[in-house]
Amino acid sequence: MPGGIGVTRNEQDDSRRLQTAQALVIAGLILYVPANVLPVMTMTVVGDVEPLTVLGGVQELYDSGLWPIAGVVFLASIIVPFCKLACLSWLLLMHGSPLWRRQRGALRRIVHIVGSWSMVDVFLLSILAAVGQLGVLSSVQAEPGGLFFAAVLVCTLFASESYNSHMIWRTREGVAA
């Protein structure tokens, strides 16, 4: 949420917040690679074992003819995390610059609102993992990719929380006119 109730801020606090956001975005960018390369889950259906990456899960839905659902998952699990990392990187690189401050503020708000929708894939993994309890006939086993994917989401969620909207309006000399 932009702003806050009863919060007092100072420049030291802003500098700490900026460093935290930068560290989290860099960590998110690094973790984004294994999150998309490694399988998120392994689905076993009557002996047929199939490891699925995030993109593989979308592909499977698309191949089944469920393209609207595949579209939602593709948007939430691939486009949103990527755009969020790209937008946050751009916002942090532009920090202190007097250019496009209104647009940067609007972008930060959009990133904050839309960003949480990438949790769809983590919730999906949790619902499917519950099926793992049905044993040999049909099971879903979580894989390390899920852990990296969740880590990317946590990094981006805390980074956008850490980079406050008012920080966009601070120039290198202090508060913008």
Place this chain on the structure above:
Amino acid sequence: MSAPSIPLEKTPGWISCPECEAACRDRALPRRAALRCVRCGVQVRKETGARSFQPAWALATAGLLLVALANANPVLTFDVAGNTQSNLMVTGVLGLFDQGYWPVAALVFFAGIAGPALHLAAVWYVAAACCLGRRWPALRRAAKFAEVMESWNLVPVYAVATVVAVVKLDMLGAVAWQQGALWVLALSLCSLLVVQFFDRDLVERCLEELA
């Protein structure tokens, strides 16, 4: 320009923009009109007229009840060759925990179960105090907490994930919606509405009156 001893936004007739913290001159507004910041263009204050905390209180109460119902009833049942399993919201958390993925399990528990409950509880506390005009302890902290937890109330996202999960599970076996899904949907709508009615300006004004 030399810095004044009292910030301009703290002086009567001036308010601080929640987005860029610029001092904006406050003025009387017609009903439903909004005051926008000249610098960043964000809405600084909206004249809400006779709006009170009663809708937020009622929705938060309903929401807390729905949290209990959504968590106590199975969301879906899955059947493969006669083996049937009922899935509660917490079953997925336990499934991930059992498979050794406790950080992901913790994230799902926090964003899908604890987050919505804490968000609604905080809104309930502040809205109830404002409605009843009681100076309950730590109200300002509870209001700030509600604001932070709003980002972690991800039940609407969970509801979408449930739809996707049903589609996926349908490929593996027989899957059926259960009563819990209805409660999850109702809780999602309730959470979205609470955010609309729990107005930050209204909270700020009410806390100042109670102080």
